[in-house]
Amino acid sequence: MWLFSRKGASGFSASSTAEEVTQGIDGTGLTAVVTGASSGIGTETARVLALRAVHVVMAVKNMTAGREVKDTIAKRNPNLATNHVGKFLLTHLLLETMKKTAQGRRTEGRIVNVSSRVILITSLYNSLSAYGQSKLANVLHAKDLARRLKEDEVAITANSLHPGAIATNLFRLVGLVGKYVIKNVEQGAATTCYVALHPQITGKAGLYFADSNVAETSLQANDNALARKLWDFTFTLINNCPNNT
Structure with a gap:
């Protein structure tokens, strides 16, 4: 159950x-690569997209290239390696294929980065700081990627989102309070599926969503210069990775 259920502009x-x-959306002919699809909201996202006739590729984190990147910087920030660099690399490896598909089928491609509202407290010196920085990177990546795709006049959008506090293996809150403020898995996958598939998002890029609506984010997450620096920094890490392909 969720206490705060006032509908936003999207109707959700x-x-x-x-x-x-x-509901009512036909994803026939579309292909979605879902990371983290082995549990929680990743599983639900894959399930619902498949239900809407989308061809779903369930990607795991331990790809060879991703593992090499993680090993390179694990001692510095394992959260950054897992939550940002690996996904950045996967997106980069798939991007040319997505461009060709979007052009050939005249269908808009969509890249969706799952972030977190913990980005709002990344400047605090606490246990969430490193995790928050990695999720901030997800937002900045989507923002700068959206800019680059627009400049190249490619029919692919990139957005980021906060799925909500979810009762999954990654985060559990017990007790009466948790029952009313924590989303279940079905609700947790909603924003991801909304941004990935709903016609309301057609042509929208570089935005941040929460509760299936456009949402406000932090000043850092809107810093275009920081987004460009992160892009260059990430490519440097990948290019310096042993056995990089």
Whole structure:
């Protein structure tokens, strides 16, 4: 159950489920690569996209290239390696294929980065700081990628989102309070599926979503110069990775 269920401009709210925000949408002919698809909201995202006739590729984190990148910088920030660099690399490896597909089928491609509202407290010196920095990187990556794709006049959008506080293996809050403020898996996958599939998002790029609506984010997450620096920094890490392909 979710107490705060006021609907936003999209017609959806924090209590909306992935099935609800994609009801009536036909994803036939589309392909989605879903990371983290082995549990929690990743599994639900894959399930609902498949339900809407999308061809779903379930990607795992331990890709060879991703593992090499992680090993290179693990001692510095394992969260950054797992939550940003590996996904950045996967996106880069798939991008040319996505461009050809979008052009050949005249269909808009969509890249969706799952972030977190913990980015709002990344400047604090606490246990969430490193995790928050890695999720901030997801937002900045989507923002700068969206800019680059627009400049290249490519029919692919890139956005980021906060799925909400989810009762999954990654985060559990017990007790009465948790029952009313934590989303279930079906609700947690809603924003991802909404941004990935809903016609309302056509042509929208470089935005941040929460509860299946456009949402405000931090000043750092809107810093274009920082986004460019992160892009260059990430490519430097990847290029310096042993056995880089």
